[in-house]
């Protein structure tokens with residue numbers, strides 16, 4: 001039986017969510033040949049060229065290099081797979097209707113690619129990466145040019161998105177277009193947590209593919225945490241042997257890590273490792289319990305050594321050489337200038353009532369646990385600085401008053417982010433934003449919109465403060481994510497963040513964006529990314 005409240009709920013649901021009238025067909029009709037994220041400047045016409053995938057080739061002016069050749073191969077394949085279904089082809093090849101169409105300008109059989117800067121095969125993208133490019137699709141002039149290889153990669157992605165098939169045609173169309181494009185922020189990241197659940201290598205790679213389709217450029221690898229330690233250390237192999245969920249199947253060995261780094265580099269994506277301390281380190285303590293602080297209070301408030309462990313013990317001298325050795329290895333393994341040091345959510349309960357820690361604090365005139373945490377993190381920041389890393393830390397480090405070097409970036413993530421962002425930039429610190437881009441905060445329907453409408457500059461800072469915000473990151477924490485759902489949960493929701501960080505701040509119309517995101521999602525689906533539907537009822541051609 002349908003109860004009154006139940007009926008009332010659905011009536012309300014359709015009135016508020018769907019409107020009064022439900023029509024057949026998709027809720028949001030996908031665009032054709034529109035770009036995601038939206039370019040900074042684009043003039044397109046209704047006139048078009050025909051791209052015959054098999055005849056098509058990329059042509060490079062001047063010297064080429066491996067990274068460029070690999071990209072050509074990837075995008076050439078994408079154009080083939082983008083092709084028109086056989087049934088349509090058979091019909092269309094009989095009619096060849098476009099030949100009579102006045103908008104048809106001719107065939108595009110090659111794209112001239114000009115890299116004005118150098119292309120060296122050992123180059124990595126960095127914090128100062130330049131990604132601008134110009135793409136011209138005009139009669140007698142099909143050209144992509146950029147000053148860096150990273151700009152060429154972004155331009156190739158855009159070019160691949162311009163091609164679409166028009167229902168009754170045998171080949172792809174590309175409208176005449178001029179695009180001048182560059183990102184609004186240089187740092188556009190995605191965090192993946194591979195500790196709460198292990199994410200197999202092939203899905204990490206697929207994630208990097210999807211990032212490149214959305215022009216994201218920093219893979220923040222939250223590689224270890226309390227629950228498991230899948231990173232295989234050459235210096236301390238016992239960390240993963242005892243701390244991984246499974247030391248044979250649920251680990252990233254040195255080859256895997258190099259695979260991820262190289263796979264990212266080929267796509268213009270930095271790989272930023274995070275080794276979060278002093279909290280979030282319980283898995284380190286399986287093989288190295290001496291690193292952690294023994295807890296002296298139980299759930300009932302009774303004081304004794306409970307046998308549980310809390311954060312890393314900042315008072316033991318031996319802690320620091322251990323961290324030093326591990327991070328020196330991390331420096332050798334990872335290429336990026338930056339390491340993420342964590343520093344978030346340190347639980348103080350296990351420092352309270354611990355006699356060794358109390359003695360240390362008295363001796364060193366440390367009166368609060370925030371100060372004790374600062375004592376630790378300051379030492380670690382200086383240590384990695386000596387090793388040759390710049391550091392990124394979660395906002396607690398700043399909020400707790402640690403004096404960080406100028407090149408340390410503060411990662412803002414907690415709810416009242418506007419106040420924190422104001423304070424961080426007021427203090428002259430560089431910042432990245434994640435607070436409004438937690439992908440684990442699920443809502444029904446097209447919940448990408450709430451990510452889309454979060455504007456990093458909406459915190460009331462000055463222009464000088466805004467300059468210190470170098471970008472942001474979507475965060476996919478791993479509590480309820482594993483190999484089976486990671487891709488559809490991240491995509492296309494992270495695409496919303498990607499456009500916010502790449503496109504101009506004037507691109508803010510989520511109704512217009514919904515149509516392009518519908519296309520972008522189907523495009524990802526065609527390329528093997530199992531992105532979920534963004535908006536509601538609909539279909540992909």
Ligand SMILES: *[C@@H]1O[C@H](CO)[C@@H](O)[C@H](O)[C@H]1NC(C)=O
Nearest residue numbers: 033044045046047048103175
């Ligand atoms: C491409 O051209 C077609 C007509 O040939 C037009 O309907 C469509 O809106 C154009 N698309 C863009 C992105 O300009």
Ligand SMILES: *[C@@H]1O[C@H](CO)[C@@H](O)[C@H](O)[C@H]1NC(C)=O
Nearest residue numbers: 061110111112140141142143
């Ligand atoms: C490619 O560039 C070359 C050299 O600048 C030029 O001669 C040629 O016409 C261009 N081809 C296209 C398709 O734009």
Ligand SMILES: *[C@@H]1O[C@H](CO)[C@@H](O)[C@H](O)[C@H]1NC(C)=O
Nearest residue numbers: 040041042043178179180181
């Ligand atoms: C597009 O057209 C506008 C107006 O004519 C012009 O200001 C802008 O520079 C053009 N953009 C590109 C990429 O050609």
Ligand SMILES: *[C@@H]1O[C@H](CO)[C@@H](O)[C@H](O)[C@H]1NC(C)=O
Nearest residue numbers: 315316317318319320360363
């Ligand atoms: C730890 O190092 C400090 C400074 O080097 C030293 O004063 C202290 O005695 C050491 N503590 C222990 C327990 O070794």
Ligand SMILES: *[C@@H]1O[C@H](CO)[C@@H](O)[C@H](O)[C@H]1NC(C)=O
Nearest residue numbers: 362363364365366367368371
């Ligand atoms: C301990 O620290 C407090 C405040 O940080 C300071 O006022 C005091 O002089 C310090 N005492 C010693 C013995 O260093």
Ligand SMILES: *[C@@H]1O[C@H](CO)[C@@H](O)[C@H](O)[C@H]1NC(C)=O
Nearest residue numbers: 404405406407426427428429
């Ligand atoms: C760090 O930044 C502050 C404030 O902008 C500046 O006064 C100081 O000189 C900088 N220090 C270094 C080492 O660059």
